[in-house]
Amino acid sequence: MSVDGSTTGTLRDGVTMVEVAGLPVLLAPTDGAVTGGLLFRVGQADEPLARSGITHLVEHLALHGVPRAGVHQNGQTGDVWTAFHATGSLQEVVTFLDAVCDRLRDLPVGRIDVERKVLEAEAASRGDRMLDASRIYRYGARGHGIAGYRELGLTEVGPQDVRAWVAERFTRGNAVAFLTADAVPAGLRLDLPAGERYPVPDTDTVGTYPAYFSTGTDGVVLDAVVDRSVEARFVARLAGRALFTELREEGVAYVADADYTPRDATTAAVTVYADARDDDQGAAVGAVVDLLARLRFTGPTPQELSETRTALLAESEQRQDPAAELPAHALAVLLGTEVPDDDETRARIEAVDAAVVRRVADAIWSTALLRGTPRGAAWAGMGPAADRSERAVVGTTWSEPEPDRARLVLGVEGVSLLTDDGPRTVLFDELAVMLAWPDGRRHLIGTDGTRVMVDRPRYTGLTTEVVAREIDARVPGRVVVRRTSAPAPAPTPPPRARRAWSFLWRALVAVVRAFGMLVGLLMLFGMLTALLPDGWEVAAVGLTVGVGSVWFARVFGRRRRTRRR
Known part of the structure; x- marks a missing residue:
């Protein structure tokens, strides 16, 4: 493979861009060790949910067997990019970059099972990931929401899938390289197949904002999507410092901060978060909401402005070395944007x-999604995050033996679960994944994040033959993920806050039943006093009370036991 090394542009003083075998390479000289990397415009947000984890798997396979002597190397998979990078001598870095390209052309697919286990262990070591549920609520089971499901599709990925994904996404047309050197070194080949540059996935969201959902886990998280800007980064830094000062001062939280993370060429995520014990979670939610309200309506204090400005200017001064900024420049070229x-x-x-702070805080609030306490955040002017579907499918209804439980509807269009709070519906033509167990259990997740669990043994008469005929036969094989262990579905949003009207409805039903019982008992007492001889009124009262006690226990006691299950 020839190396032309011709200069195609100067991005900034000290940073130039050349082409090597048709692949853009950014160069900037530096003293000491050399760092180089390859970035591809592919990440978790590009994957279908039923094959999620495939990009991370490719990253691991591509690094297997690459020479490591004397060089620090690693790979990373993000939402919209995958990176391979190394630091060492110039020759070591050149060897690393070319070895990765060679590996991508001929991946060791025989190691898929081994690397799958490594990835599962890696996922287990991460523990609770605070933004998983928020991603699913905001984006559903597509695009930037895929990362919330923890690589569901790994068990279905095989050699053919891996080779096809690499041939499509890991090409020189979909890549950018960088090297902290003043010229293209001799021997650098970067031998990758031709291909096209893929656009960043859409950031379409589900539901309306500001919104909240409830969870039983410790801590509070508020995330928002805003335009990429220096001003938004400023406000995130200011909010993080202010929240830390307040919550640590009151002893409510140990960790309290805010992050600004570019998401694509035009948008960024602002995340405000704090850990808190269960009994302090309400205080943490209140602190986050009150902080944003203060920034929106009265603005920051002069001291907050000054301290934040000083901190960011100091960081800007530290980023004067062009070589240190090469990865950021490479990512900007990859995403079609610029480093300011x-x-x-x-x-x-x-x-x-x-x-400016008030304006940015307004933008944050307008797209805010809050993970808070079970009590919700309606008091703050937030609505509950979208929870139920607009309609149920028409089809055969299956019920559980016990009354007052959810009912399952299997139709030609899809599957619905009917609950007191409304239907949850997943349509077959909007299905992101179906997890399937040998005993006939199915877990369907729609592209909007709606999920329906078909727990077959719970429904009277719902046999494996019925599931095969009414569900499996209508689901495309490409979205099926087979499971062998006991059903433990992928992480999905925690149960959302129950709607107030469902409690009011239950209360109304209880009142009506109690009134009906009272009328019935009065009628019984009247009949007994009419039939029994004079002087037997006490016996009539005793019989009426006894019948009423048994009746009350059977009606209300049974309902409580049902709800506790």
Whole structure:
């Protein structure tokens, strides 16, 4: 493979872009060890849920067997990019980059089972990931929501899937390289197949905002999607410092901060979070909501503005080395955006005032999604996150033996679960994945994140033959993920706050039943006093009370036992 090394542009003083075998390579000289990397425009957000984890698997396979002597190397898979990078001598880094390209052309697919176990162990070591549920609520089971499901499709990925994914996404047309050197070194080949650049997945969201959902886990998280800007990064830093000061001062939280994370060429995520014990979770939610309200309506204090400005300007001064900024420049080229000029960045930091903070805080609130306490956040002007479907499918209804439980509807269009709070429906033509167990249990997840669990043994008469005929025969094989262990579905949003009207409805039903019982008992007492001889009124009262006690225990006691199951 030939190396032309011709200069195609200067991105900034000290940073140039050349082409090697048709692949853009960013160069910037540095003293000391050399760092180089390959970035591909593919990540978790590009994957279908039924094959989620395939990009991470490719990353692991591509690094297996790559020479490691004297070089620090690693790989990373993000939402919209995958990176391979190494630091060492110039020759070691060149060897690493070419070895990764060679591996991608001929992956060791015989190691898929081994690397799958490694990935499962890696996922287990991460523990609770605070934003998983938020991603699913905001994006559903597609795009940026895929990362919330923890690589559900790994068990279905085989050699053919891996080779097809690499041939489509890991190409020179879909890649950018960088190297902290002043020229293209001799011997650098970067031998990758031709291909096209894939656009970043859409960031379409589900539901309306601001919204909240409830969870029993410790801590509070509020995330929002805003335009990428220096000003949004400023407000995130200011909010994090203010929240930490308040919650640590009151002893409510140990960790309290806010992050600004670019998501694609035009948008970024602002995440405000704090850990808290169960009994302090309400206070943490209140602190987050009150902080945003203060920034929206009254703005920050002069001291908060000054301290945040000083911190960000100091960080900007530390980023003067062009070589240190090469990965950011490479990612910007990959996503079709630009790294802001240092002078422009400093000028915009200096220009942030209270009015700018109020405007950005308004933008954060307008797309805010809060993970908070079971009591919700309606008091803050937030609505419950979208929870139920607009309609149920028409089909055969299956019920559980016990009354007052959810009912399952199997139709030609899809599957619905009917609950007191409304239907949950997954249509077959909007199905992201179906987890299937040998005993006939099925877990369907729609592209909007709606999930329906078909727990077959719970429904009278619902046999494996019925499941095969009414569900399996209508589901495309490409979205099926087979399971062998006991059903333990992929992480999905925690149960959302029950709607107030469902409790009111139950209360109304209880009142009507109690009134009916009272009328019935009065009629019974009247009949007994009419039939029994004079002087037997006490016996009539005793019989009426006895019948009423048994009746009450059977009606209300049974309902309580049913709800506890």
